[in-house]
Amino acid sequence: GESVGLHLPTLSVQEGDNSIINCAYSNSASDYFIWYKQESGKGPQFIIDIRSNMDKRQGQRVTVLLNKTVKHLSLQIAATQPGDSAVYFCAENASGTYKYIFGTGTRLKVLA
């Protein structure tokens, strides 16, 4: 059964399509950002990070975009697969601090 996130915003995409998950962060001093993936019954898993001196960073099938002007972060997943179904969280951190602020999360559902 679900351990978290039954009432989260949900994004449904067709298998093979691209997914875009958005996050508005809160602290203008934040300069380090992480995207996490959380599957049902598991802890959050690191996907990709970005520092504020960049506006784009690419991984394997994932891209993170950072817009500091509007304090917006997005995660793009190319060719979405059924295994991508999960809850995705963004997290922000300000240099020199140890506290992270986590977003509520978005549930991604991949339709076959």
Place this chain on the structure above:
Amino acid sequence: GAGVSQSPSNKVTEKGKDVELRCDPISGHTALYWYRQRLGQGLEFLIYFQGNSAPDKSGLPSDRFSAERTGESVSTLTIQRTQQEDSAVYLCASSFGLGSDTQYFGPGTRLTVL
């Protein structure tokens, strides 16, 4: 080495009982965090340990909650006189503790208070 481990994975208890949750961080990680995750919500910071420094307990919701850490290893989160609103997933994370570095999470303990 192994990732962050937590035990038990599930805990069902009666209201008013005490519970103890355990976290084993990644070896070499000096920083350890506890979070609470209620259904449909994000992660709520509870407490932070860094090496031998005094922990940051500012996130603990009440004096029923406490946590200990032995050196740079195992941590236990204790909830006394549990209430139904304590029902949640309790997540532990560790990191190298060098500032802004990646936290690695354990699988969590799902606590249900009846």
